[in-house]
Amino acid sequence: MRILLISAHHPDARYLMKALLEASHSVEELDDVRDGVFAATEEAFDVIVLLADTPTDSKRLQDDVAVLRGVARDVVLLAVSDRLRPEDRTALLKLGADAGFERPVSFLEFNERMKRLLRMRSPRLFSRLSALDAETLTYAHDACRCKLTRHEYLMMECLLRAGEAAVPRDVLVRYVWPGKDDVNPSNLNLLASRLRSKIQSLGMRVRLVAVPSVGYSLVESAE
DNA sequence: AATTCGCAAGTCGGGATCTC
DNA sequence: GAGATCCCGACTTGCGAATT
Incomplete structure (x- = not known):
């Protein structure tokens, strides 16, 4: 939240x-x-x-x-x-x-x-976020469950609430590192990279996609 | 000790620009 | 117009520091 x-x-x-x-x-x-x-x-x-x-x-x-x-x-x-x-x-x-x-x-x-x-x-927002469990820091999709770190969890939450729309980089940075204004922009790339590989290694049917000059979005993949 | 986080450095790919 | 080169953003990996 x-x-x-x-x-x-x-x-x-x-x-x-x-x-x-x-x-x-x-x-x-x-x-x-x-x-x-x-x-x-x-x-x-x-x-x-x-x-x-x-x-x-x-x-x-x-x-x-x-x-x-x-x-x-x-x-x-x-x-x-x-x-x-x-x-x-x-x-x-x-x-x-x-x-x-x-x-x-x-x-x-x-x-x-x-x-x-x-x-x-906000029942619609609540429903979107229902895939996340804050207590266990897990993201569930279909039958797969993915254990996340706190930063990964916040990034995932920020992406999920936007649906499949692209979330700007500055919004993601504020969400994941609230109150910090000296966050190295490459930290977001690093976080995205690790989150992506974690999702892919579990074979989840969602993809973390970079939207050039904007930020990132989470999309359902066909396979 | 294990996990998480962030910095640094390198790779990769696509777009823009230049030269022929 | 086609190929070569450059640049920038995205991505990955390794490693050390901080935290649990």
Whole structure:
């Protein structure tokens, strides 16, 4: 999943970021809601997680949720706060949040809830990604199963969500190495090469194709 | 110790340009 | 127009560093 984590240097952000990365998500972290709004208009995220300040200003959190929902209508929007009274939770839901969590957050529950909400909001995308298993880092196609590394997994996820359309190189780089702006472009070639040979060695009926001057695409092969 | 990752170097193929 | 050459992007391999 492509996740935008917005947190104003909250101590929990480190923990959440680490857990999300270990769960094989592609996470972009920003510390300002205004930057988050800009990022959400520039790129299609699956989930936006808004970590409120400590102590939480409920009114401000609600305003932030409303602004984010205004620019990202199809995204799963989650708010995490110190304290969520029933009336706060209700207000957040009315303003467009899909769920509100109170600290401390159980990551396992948080992760499962995210997946469930994505399934409801974007069933087609969820179906495309169903070939991937984040827990075991495997890709399944027909009767074949392919064990992937974390980077290979993220590249595969990025390609699968595009269907058979070509994914630009810069999009792939941002997806696989989120938050890093000094990625050597040849690293993507290297990753693609290893992913391709892994798929081919298992005889899978999909091919990783380089699209000159654009990027890569994943296509079904006849044989 | 095994796995993963990334850098460096080399190969390959296709397109562009030049020369005849 | 055809062949030769050059260049660039894609791909592969080897190896060492970092991580688990």
